[in-house]
Amino acid sequence: MKGSTLVILVVGLAVLFWQVARARAYQFGGSGKFGSLPAQHGWFAALWVLLPSLAFLAAWQINAPGMVTDAVLRDPAAAALPPTGLTRASLLAEARALANGTATGAFHGLARDLARRYATVQVRFNWIATAATLGLALSAGFAALAKVHSGFRARSQVERLVTLLLLGASLVAILTTAGILASLFWESGRFFSLVSPGQFLLGTHWSPQSIDPAAPGDSLGSLPLFWGTFFIGAGIAMAVAVPLGLLSAIYLSQYAASTTRRVLKPALEVLAGVPTVVYGYFAALTVAPAVRHLGMALGYADASGESALAAGLVMGIMIVPFISSVSDDSLAAVPSAMREASLALGATPAETVRHVLLPAALPGIAGGIMLAVSRAIGETMIVVMAASGVATLTANPFASTSTVTRQIVDLLTGEQTFDSPKTLAAFALGLALFGVTLCLNLAALGLVRRYRERYD
Amino acid sequence: MTVKMSARHVSAYYGDLRALDDVSIDIDTQHVTALIGPSGCGKSTLLRLLNRMNDAVPGARVEGSIELDGQDIHARDMDVVELRARVGMVFQKPNPFPKSIYDNVAYGPRIHGLARGRGELDAVVETSLRRAGLWDEVKDRLDDRGTALSGGQQQRLCIARALAVDPEVILMDEPCSALDPIATARIEELIGALRGRYAIAIVTHNMQQAARVSQRTAFFYAGRLVEYGDTSDIFTNPRATSTKDYITGRYG
Amino acid sequence: MIALACLAFLVATIAVDGVTGFVRTTVALPVDLTHLPVDARTLTGRSANLALTGAGLERSVDAAATRAFGSDGPTLLGDGAWLTVRDAVRRHPDLLARPFVIHVPVTSAIDIAYKHGTGSGPVLARMQQLKPALDSEFDRDFFTSSDATDPTRAGIWGALKGSLLTIAVTLLLATPIGVAAAVYLEEFARPSRWTGLIEVSINNLAAVPSIIFGLLGLALFLGTLGMPRSAPLVGGLTLALMTLPVIVITARGAIRQVPPSLREAAMGVGASPVQLVFHHVLPLAAPGILTGAIIGGARALGETAPLLLIGMRAFIAAAPDGLTRPATALPVQIFLWSDQVDGGFVENTSAAIIVLLLLLLVLNGGAVYWRARAERRS
Incomplete structure (x- = not known):
C-alpha cells in the first residue's frame, strides 16, 4: 500500500476511535462534574491511534529504501555487481527505476534481473509496513479505549500529549541547526582528509576545474574567494548601503512629513521584498555593462563585464532597505526626552541628530550593519549572475572577482559524485561561510539586545 | 456559619520580594469578606492565591496552606482547572472575550461539560445573566459582541460568566474601580443579592464600598493581616491605629 | 531616495523588456493541406496529434513557407510554427479541405527585429521584406507551455x-x-x-x-x-x-x-x-x-x-x-x-x-x- 493511502487509512481509524471513545464516555456521563468531557476521551483515543503509527511510518519511509537495497544485495544475482564505484550505483538505480516502472527498458541484463528481485522485495516490505502500521494503530487505539472509564482524566492526558507535540515542534529549530552543523562538518571532514586545512584556507590559487588528482590542494586555495567575498559584500556593498540606508532612516524618522513617510516606508519595504534573482538579473544585464564602460573610460583596459563593482553596487542597493529599517528602529528607540532636551538647549535638528541621536543609537545601528554584512556575504544570486567564476586576488573593483557563494553553486551544479574533492570543497566553503555568519549574527544579536535593554 | 476557604500562615514571594507575610484568614459562605488596605499591601496577592492565578506569574512562590472545604488547594491531586471552576474570579477591568454575549457566558459550561445539548446551555446562560442582573438588557442581542457593551454591563457580563460555571466562591478584584458611580451601585446591589448563594471575597480601595457590601473586613498593611473581624466592628471600633488611620482617610 | 530611484529604474527596464515578452510576432502564412493523407474524421482524441505528425504536417508547413517566402522560408518560422498549424487543424478539421492563411510565430531573431528594430543587417533587411505579413499577438502560450530551447515557444x-x-x-x-x-x-x-x-x-x-x-x-x-x-x-x-x-x-x-x-x-x-x-x-x-x-x-x-x-x-x-x-x-x-x-x-x-x-x-x-x-x- 502506498504511504499516502496508509496515512489516510490511519486518519480514518483515528476518527473511528474518536467516535467510539466519545460514545463510551457519554454512557457514563463524562467524568463527573469538572471531569473530562466525552470529546476529550475521544481525542485521547484518536491521538493514541495517530501518533505511534505515524511516527513508525515516518521512520519506516526513511529507512526502507536502504533496507530494500540490502535485501536485494543478498540475492545471488547481486554477486555479479562490481564491488564499488559508479557502475554499481547506476546499475542499482536502473534496477530500482525498472521495478518502480519509471524506466521502460533496461540497458543491462543484470539490471533486469535485479529489478525483478527489487520488485518482490518491495512488495514484501510494503506488506510488512502496512501490517505493522495498522497493527500499531489498532493496538494503541484499543489500549487507549480500555482506559476510557469514569474518573479517567482524559483531559490532562490529552493536554500532556499536546504539550509534548508543541515541544517537539520547537525542537525542530535546534534539529535544523544540528543538521546544518552535522552535514557541514561531516562533508568538510572528508574534504580535509584530502586537503589540509592550511592549504585550503591560505592557498592563493583557486581553479577547481583543473584539479590535479595527486595534489588537489594546490588548486583549492580559498583565500581569493574569501577576499572577493569580503571585498564585494563588506566593502563595496556596505560603502553603498550604509550611507544611503542611514541617511534615508534619518530623513524618514526626523525630517520627513508624515505623508512622505507613509509613501516612502512601504516603498522601501517593497524594495526589500524583491527576490534576489531579480537584482542579479538587473546587475548582469544593466549595471555590469555600464560599469565596464565606466572602467574602460577611466583607463582600466582590463575592466571586466563581471566586475566586483557591479555585483557590489547592486548588492548595496539590495541591502539599503534593511539598514534603513534597522536604523529607523534604533533611532526610534532613543528616548524622546533626550531629543527634546537637546532641542531645548537650542541645538538645531541637525546638531541634535549628530551629537545626540546618532551616538545614542550607535550600538543598535552597528548591530544592524553587522547583520547586513552577514546577509551580504551570504548573498548568492547576485554574485552568481554578475560576478565572475574566476577567482583573483585583486583590489581593483573593475577586475573580475569571485565569491564563496558563487563557487559553492558552481561546484555543486552539473554532474556530481559525492566524494570528489571538488564537491566536498563546496561543503568546506559552506562551513567557513556558516562560521563567519554565525559569529556576525551572534555578535549583532547580542549588541542589539543589550542596546534594547538599556532604553527599555 | 461555615468556613469555605481558609488560609493558614500564608507567605507569598515575587522573586525576593515578600508580598504576604504569615497571613491566616477564613472566607465564610453566605458572607462577603472585604479585603482592604493601601496599595501594595498584599490584598490582591492573597485574592489571586485563593484560586492559584499566581501560578502563571514567573518567580512567584507561596508558603503555608490554603484549603477549600478542608482540601489543600496545592495538593497533588487537586486539579487547578477544577479549583478555578469552583472558585470564580472577577477582575479589576472588565475583560469579556471578543465573542458574542452568549458565547461569553456559555464558554465555562462548555469547557467543563456542565450542560448537555443546546437547550440546557440556553437555560444556564439565561439563569447566569438573570443572576447578574443583565438579562433584560441583553436578551434581544445575545449575538452582539461582549466588547460592544458599556463598561458596567461588561463587568456584569464578566460576573455572569463566572456564575455560569456554578462556582462556590467568587473572588472580586476591585470590580468597580473602572466604573462610573451608577454602574458601581448596580454591581454593589448585585453583590448583595449574590451573597446568599456564594462565599464572596472582594478587594476594594473604597471604604464606603467595603462598609456597604461586606459583613467581614480584613485590613492589610505591608503584607501583614493587621485586623480581621466583623465589618461593623472594624469601621466603628478599630483596634490597631493603622487601621483607624486608614479607614479615616489619613493615608491610602 | 537614490535607492528608490534605483528601484524605479529597475522596474522600468524590466517592464520595457518584459511587456514585449508577453507579445509575439506572427507572420501570415498561406497553407494548403488538401494533399495531406489524413482523414478529417479520424482527428479525434489523443491519436489526432500522432496522425497529423505522421502524415508529414511539419514538412508541409515548411514547404508552404518556402513557397511563400523563398528558400529560407522554413528558417524564418519559429520552431513551434507547425504546432500552431496542428492545433488549428485539430480545432477545425475542415481546414484540411481547402487552402487557408494562418498566423504562425516567427523565429526569435525576426521577432526581436520587428519589435525593437535591432539585430544584424541581413535579419533587419529580411524583416523589412516580410513586414506587410507580420503582426503582433498576445502570447497565450507563454502561460501554458514550459521551458523550451526556442525562446518563442518557451513558457512559464x-x-x-x-x-x-x-x-x-x-x-x-x-x-x-x-x-x-x-x-x-x-x-x-x-x-x-x-x-x-x-x-x-x-x-x-x-x-x-x-x-x-x-x-x-x-x-x-x-x-x-x-x-x-x-x-x-x-x-x-x-x-x-x-x-x-x-x-x-x-x-x-x-x-x-x-x-x-x-x-x-x-x-x-x-x-x-x-x-x-x-x-x-x-x-x-x-x-x-x-x-x-x-x-x-x-x-x-x-x-x-x-x-x-x-x-x-x-x-x-x-x-x-x-x-x-x-x-x-x-x-x-x-x-x-x-x-x-x-x-x-x-x-x-x-x-x-x-x-x-x-x-x-x-x-x-x-x-x-x-x-x-x-x-x-x-
Whole structure:
C-alpha cells in the first residue's frame, strides 16, 4: 500500500476511535462534574491511534529504501555487481527505476534481473509496513479505549500529549541547526582528509576545474574567494548601503512629513521584498555593462563585464532597505526626552541628530550593519549572475572577482559524485561561510539586545 | 456559619520580594469578606492565591496552606482547572472575550461539560445573566459582541460568566474601580443579592464600598493581616491605629 | 531616495523588456493541406496529434513557407510554427479541405527585429521584406507551455507549477510547526538553558544565508535520505526549514499581542493552558500569524540559491505532475533564461520577472490588507 493511502487509512481509524471513545464516555456521563468531557476521551483515543503509527511510518519511509537495497544485495544475482564505484550505483538505480516502472527498458541484463528481485522485495516490505502500521494503530487505539472509564482524566492526558507535540515542534529549530552543523562538518571532514586545512584556507590559487588528482590542494586555495567575498559584500556593498540606508532612516524618522513617510516606508519595504534573482538579473544585464564602460573610460583596459563593482553596487542597493529599517528602529528607540532636551538647549535638528541621536543609537545601528554584512556575504544570486567564476586576488573593483557563494553553486551544479574533492570543497566553503555568519549574527544579536535593554 | 476557604500562615514571594507575610484568614459562605488596605499591601496577592492565578506569574512562590472545604488547594491531586471552576474570579477591568454575549457566558459550561445539548446551555446562560442582573438588557442581542457593551454591563457580563460555571466562591478584584458611580451601585446591589448563594471575597480601595457590601473586613498593611473581624466592628471600633488611620482617610 | 530611484529604474527596464515578452510576432502564412493523407474524421482524441505528425504536417508547413517566402522560408518560422498549424487543424478539421492563411510565430531573431528594430543587417533587411505579413499577438502560450530551447515557444507554466507545488509543501510544513513552536515558547516554556538554546537557534537560523540551507538539503534529503533530485518535495522541505524561523518569530510577536487580561479571564473560568491557547490565543493571533506565513511564503517563492543546489535547475520541458517529479521553479527559470545566449530569452526573462513580481505584490498586498482588516475589527 502506498504511504499516502496508509496515512489516510490511519486518519480514518483515528476518527473511528474518536467516535467510539466519545460514545463510551457519554454512557457514563463524562467524568463527573469538572471531569473530562466525552470529546476529550475521544481525542485521547484518536491521538493514541495517530501518533505511534505515524511516527513508525515516518521512520519506516526513511529507512526502507536502504533496507530494500540490502535485501536485494543478498540475492545471488547481486554477486555479479562490481564491488564499488559508479557502475554499481547506476546499475542499482536502473534496477530500482525498472521495478518502480519509471524506466521502460533496461540497458543491462543484470539490471533486469535485479529489478525483478527489487520488485518482490518491495512488495514484501510494503506488506510488512502496512501490517505493522495498522497493527500499531489498532493496538494503541484499543489500549487507549480500555482506559476510557469514569474518573479517567482524559483531559490532562490529552493536554500532556499536546504539550509534548508543541515541544517537539520547537525542537525542530535546534534539529535544523544540528543538521546544518552535522552535514557541514561531516562533508568538510572528508574534504580535509584530502586537503589540509592550511592549504585550503591560505592557498592563493583557486581553479577547481583543473584539479590535479595527486595534489588537489594546490588548486583549492580559498583565500581569493574569501577576499572577493569580503571585498564585494563588506566593502563595496556596505560603502553603498550604509550611507544611503542611514541617511534615508534619518530623513524618514526626523525630517520627513508624515505623508512622505507613509509613501516612502512601504516603498522601501517593497524594495526589500524583491527576490534576489531579480537584482542579479538587473546587475548582469544593466549595471555590469555600464560599469565596464565606466572602467574602460577611466583607463582600466582590463575592466571586466563581471566586475566586483557591479555585483557590489547592486548588492548595496539590495541591502539599503534593511539598514534603513534597522536604523529607523534604533533611532526610534532613543528616548524622546533626550531629543527634546537637546532641542531645548537650542541645538538645531541637525546638531541634535549628530551629537545626540546618532551616538545614542550607535550600538543598535552597528548591530544592524553587522547583520547586513552577514546577509551580504551570504548573498548568492547576485554574485552568481554578475560576478565572475574566476577567482583573483585583486583590489581593483573593475577586475573580475569571485565569491564563496558563487563557487559553492558552481561546484555543486552539473554532474556530481559525492566524494570528489571538488564537491566536498563546496561543503568546506559552506562551513567557513556558516562560521563567519554565525559569529556576525551572534555578535549583532547580542549588541542589539543589550542596546534594547538599556532604553527599555 | 461555615468556613469555605481558609488560609493558614500564608507567605507569598515575587522573586525576593515578600508580598504576604504569615497571613491566616477564613472566607465564610453566605458572607462577603472585604479585603482592604493601601496599595501594595498584599490584598490582591492573597485574592489571586485563593484560586492559584499566581501560578502563571514567573518567580512567584507561596508558603503555608490554603484549603477549600478542608482540601489543600496545592495538593497533588487537586486539579487547578477544577479549583478555578469552583472558585470564580472577577477582575479589576472588565475583560469579556471578543465573542458574542452568549458565547461569553456559555464558554465555562462548555469547557467543563456542565450542560448537555443546546437547550440546557440556553437555560444556564439565561439563569447566569438573570443572576447578574443583565438579562433584560441583553436578551434581544445575545449575538452582539461582549466588547460592544458599556463598561458596567461588561463587568456584569464578566460576573455572569463566572456564575455560569456554578462556582462556590467568587473572588472580586476591585470590580468597580473602572466604573462610573451608577454602574458601581448596580454591581454593589448585585453583590448583595449574590451573597446568599456564594462565599464572596472582594478587594476594594473604597471604604464606603467595603462598609456597604461586606459583613467581614480584613485590613492589610505591608503584607501583614493587621485586623480581621466583623465589618461593623472594624469601621466603628478599630483596634490597631493603622487601621483607624486608614479607614479615616489619613493615608491610602 | 537614490535607492528608490534605483528601484524605479529597475522596474522600468524590466517592464520595457518584459511587456514585449508577453507579445509575439506572427507572420501570415498561406497553407494548403488538401494533399495531406489524413482523414478529417479520424482527428479525434489523443491519436489526432500522432496522425497529423505522421502524415508529414511539419514538412508541409515548411514547404508552404518556402513557397511563400523563398528558400529560407522554413528558417524564418519559429520552431513551434507547425504546432500552431496542428492545433488549428485539430480545432477545425475542415481546414484540411481547402487552402487557408494562418498566423504562425516567427523565429526569435525576426521577432526581436520587428519589435525593437535591432539585430544584424541581413535579419533587419529580411524583416523589412516580410513586414506587410507580420503582426503582433498576445502570447497565450507563454502561460501554458514550459521551458523550451526556442525562446518563442518557451513558457512559464512548468516553472510556475513547480513553484506552486514547492511553496505548498513549504507552507504546509512550516506554518503548523512554526506556530506550534511559537506557542510552546510563548505559553509553556519555562526559562531554562534549553529554551535559551532554542531561542538562539531560531534567531540565528533567521539570518543564516539561504545557500547553507541548500547545502543542508543536498546533504540531508538527497544524500542521507536518498530523496529524488529536482523534486518539489525536496525543494519544499528545504525552503520549509528556511521559512520556519520567520514564521516562528512573527507568530511569537502575534501571540505576545494578545492582552494579558484575556488570559486571566480564560484562566479565571477554569480554562486549562491548552484550552487557553486553542480557544482564545490562537484565534486572536490568527491574522498576525497568517501575515507571517504569507510573508514567509513570499520569501520562499522568490528564493533561488537553495533550489539550485538540490538540482531544481535542470532543463525540464514538461510541467511536473507530482511532488517527486523533476521540476524547476519560477526564480530558477529566470536565472536559467538569463544565462541563455539567444536574445529572445531576454524578453522571456523580463516577462517571467514581471509575473514573479506581480505574484509577490499580490501576496504581500494581501498580507497588508488582511492585517489592516483584522486591526479594524478588533
